[in-house]
Structure formats: structure tokens, C-alpha cells
Amino acid sequence: MSEPTHCAKCRREFDPGDIRYIDSARRYSSTPFCSGCVDHCRGSEIADHFCMVDRHFHGSDYRT
Template structure:
């Protein structure tokens, strides 16, 4: 049970005020998350400046990546601690629908049977497109989410 549910179920809360209290709780939560987003973006920007100040080529590349992440967080491309419905997922529960790919999160399309299509690959939790991308890797030490799930006993069985 989360804090919002505890407040709404508290005996001191009138049943007639549930809607108003729920709206206030949602508004407060949104305000807290906006502040957290601002803090994360500020911290990422500060880290990028620190890395860039060393004048190292490697640190410059890392600073570029950090700035890209800050930009994504700032514009909402990365939604911190939220699932698609706006629910908090920090407790570790999975928010992924069983009918979506375990890697790209796109819904399965059983009619798209192309080698790189959106149909489910065999009885796995991945689409054919993600498995195809994984199988095209030329890196002999390649390990990804798809490889780990498809390999029996944790080995690399992409053959």
C-alpha cells in the first residue's frame, strides 16, 4: 500500500472529500516530481561541465553523453520513476504489459511475420525485430537482454 492509499483510507478522511483529497495528492506528487526532474537535470548538467573542464578527449565524449541524457530528461523523453500511466514504479514491480516486447516495449503484431517484424519470436518475450538485431551482432563478446534470455544456462546460443 502506498502513501496515497493510506491517506485516502485513513479513518479521519471523509468519504465525501475523497475526490478533492485525491486531486490535491496528485497535484502535490506532480509538483514533487517536477522539482526532482529539475534537480536531476541540474546535476547532470553540472557533471557534464565537470567532465568537459578536464580537456580530455574521453571526458569530452562522456560529457556529450551526459548532456544528451540531461536533454532527454528535461524534455520528458526519459520519465523518471513513472510508467506509462503515471504510476510510481520505484518499488521494483514490472509495468511492462505481457503483450509487449521485453526489449523495445512495442506491442506484438502477430500478422507481421517478417524476419524483422513485430510478431513474437517463438515463445519468447521478444519480437522478431529485436532478436534479428541481436543476431546481427558481430562482436564475439556480445551479451544483451535478448542473448541472456535465449541462451540455455546463460551461454551464448545464437547459432
């Protein structure tokens, strides 16, 4: 299986040279998501927020 080249959520191409802290296009660790999507997900203050990033980190039955 090959390494992903785009974020699974926003479909942005990964850019390992992007060193911005917020909204970065670099890949977040070994996940299929960019750092920007992970930052937005984990920084959400919406009480019922649940997205594909949450499912990846917590499993599909996280909310049940």
C-alpha cells in the same frame, strides 16, 4: 501468468499479423521478445555483444 503483449527489450506491441522477415513486430516463438530484437541480436557482428536476448537464450552466466 498472462501472455506478454509487448517486447521485453524494445517495448513494441506484438503484432502477429506482421509477416516481414526483418524487423518484425511479431512475437518470436514463446519468448518475451519480438522477432526484430532477436534478429538484431543474433545478427550482431560486435564481438562483445551481450543483451537481454542473449541472457534469455544462454543464461545469465553466458559470458563468464
